[in-house]
Amino acid sequence: MTTHTTPPRIIVICGPTGTGKTAAAITTAQAIGAEIVSADSMQIYRYMDIGTAKPSLEEQSLIRHHLIDIVNPDEAFDARKYAVMAGDAIQSIMSRNRTVLVVGGTGLYIRALLHGLFTLENGDDRIRSRLKQKASLEGLDCLYAELKQCDPESANRIHPNDTYRIIRALEIFETTGIPMSELHQRHGFSTEIFAAGMIGLYRQKELLYERIDSRVDQMLQAGFIQEVQSLLDRGYSSTLKSMKSLGYRHMADHLEGRLPLSEAVPAMKRDTRRYAKRQMTWFRSEKNIQWIDAANTDAVKKAAEDYLAMNADT
DSSP states (O other): OOOOOOOOEEEEEEOOTTSOHHHHHHHHHHHHTEEEEEOOTTTTBTTOOTTTTOOOHHHHHHSOEESSSOBOTTSOOOHHHHHHHHHHHHHHHHHTTOEEEEEESOHHHHHHHHHOOOOOOSOOHHHHHHHHHHHHHHOHHHHHHHHHHHOHHHHHHSOTTOHHHHHHHHHHHHHHSSOHHHHHHHHTTOOOSSEEEEEEEEOOHHHHHHHHHHHHHHHHHTTHHHHHHHHHHTTOOTTSTGGGSTTHHHHHHHHTTSSOHHHHHHHHHHHHHHHHHHHHHHHHTSSSEEEEETTOHHHHHHHHHHHHHHTTTO
């Protein structure tokens, strides 16, 4: 006789940047007795606080947070490492009979945690090195153009400035002869490692864009330029993956004389709005997400409570 083990149950609050996930998550966590596991690919980095909209020390004192400030800006980190570390954190939280609330806007991290990632055997260091050299000599635009030819679906999902993911996708194609997007489809993400009550937060587009623009202004007032200068002073190069992220690359371009502030700030706002749009496209493609206006924190809390009550005896 075969027995089926029910996957551990967690709650996920996701959605694009600027919606107000942190405030809604803290209110919800307080109501249901949860600890928060961050699913944000930038909040993992130490010294990068303002530009990542990291929960403040006061907010972190209200609810215990996990997977924030876990690596330095020059350390390698990816979705596979995230899934392992987040899984360990979840087991630790559950061992204390606490509820788990995963919160963030990095869709791939959430997908990797809930369903695992496909495994590519026989990665080729020589191919990777050659692609890195080509990017250095001919520019990343050249590699991105290649990716659009061999794997347009992946190219559509990857930002043209994301060196790591562009090279990774091309390496996979050259190694296997199969586009990375097709390998993802074959994998199917059908394994259920955790059973999740998925809550997606949204704002009306015009309001979301206003919030994003306002938040950029608030970041600058809070000392974002000084934060980026501090990172450069610590020896973290503007060529690092972490430093090429939203906001940091714009301010580094300004500080290193490549872009006047009058152009860097509007570009940061524009690129953040575009990023939010891509995030929403990603999450809209996910199944079984209950969408709630982020302004309605009572509805978010109730959705989490209902999920826990519904599954209390299963």
